[in-house]
Amino acid sequence: MHFDLIVIGSGSGNSILTPDWQGKKVAIVEAGVFGGTCLNMGCIPTKMYVYPSLLAWQAGVEGPPLGVRTRFDGVQWAQLRDRIFGRIDPISAGGRDYRANAEHVTLIEERVRFTGPKTLVTDRGSVLTAEQIVIAAGSAAQLPQVPGIELPQVHTSDTVMRIDDLPERVLVVGGGVVAAEFASLFAGFGAAVTQLVRGNALLRAKDRIVSEKFTEAARQQWRLETGQELHSIAASNGPDGAGRAVRVRTARQTGGPGLEEDFDLVLVAIGRKAATAGLDVAAAGFDTGPSGILLVDEFQRVLSAGQPVPGVWALGDIANDYQLKHVANHEARIVAHNAAHPDDLRAANHRAVPEAVFSYPQIATVGMTGTEAAAHAAESGVEVVEYVQDFGGTAYGWAMEDRTSVAKVIAERGSRRLLGAHIVGPEASMLIQPLVQALAFGTDLREFSRGQYWIHPALTEVVENAVLGLDLASRSDDPL
Ligand SMILES: Cc1cc2nc3c(=O)[nH]c(=O)nc-3n(C[C@H](O)[C@H](O)[C@H](O)COP(=O)(O)OP(=O)(O)OC[C@H]3O[C@@H](n4cnc5c(N)ncnc54)[C@H](O)[C@@H]3O)c2cc1C
Numbered sequence: 106m107h108f109d110l111i112v113i114g115s116g117s118g119n120s121i122l123t124p125d126w127q128g129k130k131v132a133i134v135e136a137g138v139f140g141g142t143c144l145n146m147g148c149i150p151t152k153m154y155v156y157p158s159l160l161a162w163q164a165g166v167e168g169p170p171l172g173v174r175t176r177f178d179g180v181q182w183a184q185l186r187d188r189i190f191g192r193i194d195p196i197s198a199g200g201r202d203y204r205a206n207a208e209h210v211t212l213i214e215e216r217v218r219f220t221g222p223k224t225l226v227t228d229r230g231s232v233l234t235a236e237q238i239v240i241a242a243g244s245a246a247q248l249p250q251v252p253g254i255e256l257p258q259v260h261t262s263d264t265v266m267r268i269d270d271l272p273e274r275v276l277v278v279g280g281g282v283v284a285a286e287f288a289s290l291f292a293g294f295g296a297a298v299t300q301l302v303r304g305n306a307l308l309r310a311k312d313r314i315v316s317e318k319f320t321e322a323a324r325q326q327w328r329l330e331t332g333q334e335l336h337s338i339a340a341s342n343g344p345d346g347a348g349r350a351v352r353v354r355t356a357r358q359t360g361g362p363g364l365e366e367d368f369d370l371v372l373v374a375i376g377r378k379a380a381t382a383g384l385d386v387a388a389a390g391f392d393t394g395p396s397g398i399l400l401v402d403e404f405q406r407v408l409s410a411g412q413p414v415p416g417v418w419a420l421g422d423i424a425n426d427y428q429l430k431h432v433a434n435h436e437a438r439i440v441a442h443n444a445a446h447p448d449d450l451r452a453a454n455h456r457a458v459p460e461a462v463f464s465y466p467q468i469a470t471v472g473m474t475g476t477e478a479a480a481h482a483a484e485s486g487v488e489v490v491e492y493v494q495d496f497g498g499t500a501y502g503w504a505m506e507d508r509t510s511v512a513k514v515i516a517e518r519g520s521r522r523l524l525g526a527h528i529v530g531p532e533a534s535m536l537i538q539p540l541v542q543a544l545a546f547g548t549d550l551r552e553f554s555r556g557q558y559w560i561h562p563a564l565t566e567v568v569e570n571a572v573l574g575l576d577l578a579s580r581s582d583d584p585l
Pocket residue numbers: 113114115116117118134135136137138140141142143144146147148149151215216217218241242243244262283380383384420421422423428429430431432433
């Protein structure tokens with residue numbers, strides 16, 4: 106079968122099919138659930154669990170110290186799950202039906218792999234060719250190769266949100282973003298959570314203040330086991346793993362005995378890998394980077410031996426290491442334009458990519474970490490300044506009786522431009538947005554802090570004061 110356009114992947118790839126393709130022959134290939142990761146097993150269901158779990162956590166933990174008699178009385182997990190997927194599943198099914206019934210679109214529900222730069226073969230052996238191909242096949246959760254990993258009590262984020270009951274004892278393996286969100290939400294609902302990490306801190310890729318603050322908060326909310334690796338998992342209740350619990354053994358990095366303990370559920374969250382191997386992109390001769398992503402140029406054209414392959418585009422988790430939905434969506438908008446207007450190419454913009462972790466506490470970051478800013482200063486000779494503002498030092502922070510949350514900002518002194526921002530605390534994902542804007546548009550931070558009103562006594566005063574706290578005066582007679 107020959108097409109004008111084939112899109113592989115129905116996550117952000119689904120949005121490539123703009124009215125520009127009306128009347129053309131288009132195929133969309135989806136081997137899994139229509140709508141991709143974010144809708145079905147990623148951003149959306151996780152946040153639909155995180156929000157009620159946060160309410161539970163606040164009722165149990167935040168109310169009483171403020172003098173309010175709140176308490177958490179338990180969660181009706183199955184009801185919550187059914188509400189979440191009762192909303193999501195029809196959206197996925199509706200999206201699928203819309204494409205399946207569109208006259209100019211062929212929906213191919215099979216796994217495909219490349220046999221040449223513009224030739225694909227499906228699992229059942231159909232050969233597909235196209236004038237243009239958009240690769241939006243995303244990434245997949247990784248599993249460690251340890252005995253027992255196939256037991257039904259072992260989950261990744263793909264399956265864990267569909268379970269029937271809140272487990273009593275949860276082991277979360279990994280120290281990244283997925284682990285942070287699930288450890289928080291399970292603990293918020295009252296499960297006994299143990300988190301197992303190889304290193305000695307969580308979210309280690311982030312700015313030091315984020316990693317330190319979150320590691321400290323995690324220790325207070327659940328049990329954190331550091332310096333250990335998963336060694337094996339076995340059914341603890343019956344030889345076939347059909348029993349309720351599993352016996353987990355860990356190996357200590359420093360030697361010596363690890364844990365040997367029963368858990369009702371193990372969630373493995375040790376990273377996601379671009380889906381390039383399953384697509385056999387090597388057969389097409391496409392370039393891949395160290396993490397396995399497809400290499401693309403600024404117009405999202407796939408590279409082969411360093412050169413763009415005409416008419417082959419890639420976007421989202423398969424083509425960048427951010428692994429974020431807003432990045433996949435941005436790249437999809439770029440590809441949608443470029444594939445339809447090859448003589449008027451637009452470049453993708455990856456300048457100020459923010460990320461939020463919807464854990465307790467919430468985290469949001471944008472731009473350089475302190476370490477990256479120090480390297481930037483050493484390389485360029487510019488003076489870099491940073492300031493950490495406690496939430497507790499602002500009026501709303503007093504209202505919240507907050508004693509742990511912080512906003513750290515990093516800037517260039519001479520140019521008064523923001524380099525990075527890192528927030529750990531309530532509403533971090535929203536508080537970061539004015540700083541994302543300042544970074545994206547290169548706003549002069551004096552203008553940023555003094556050229557606009559900041560609502561008093563809103564929590565945004567944390568951001569205002571963080572920027573005011575930076576020593577941006579280039580001379581002593583040049584204060585903010
Ligand atoms: C638990 C979790 C929570 C997340 N939360 C957030 C969040 O809060 N905010 C955020 O910004 N990001 C979040 N993300 C990341 C976000 O989900 C991804 O960055 C985004 O979904 C990537 O979109 P994509 O279109 O590149 O890929 P996907 O949406 O994964 O789509 C790729 C599709 O391609 C299909 N496919 C793959 N290979 C083949 C093949 N060979 N043949 C046919 N079809 C194939 C797959 O079945 C899949 O449906 C989260 C991820 C996870 C796992």
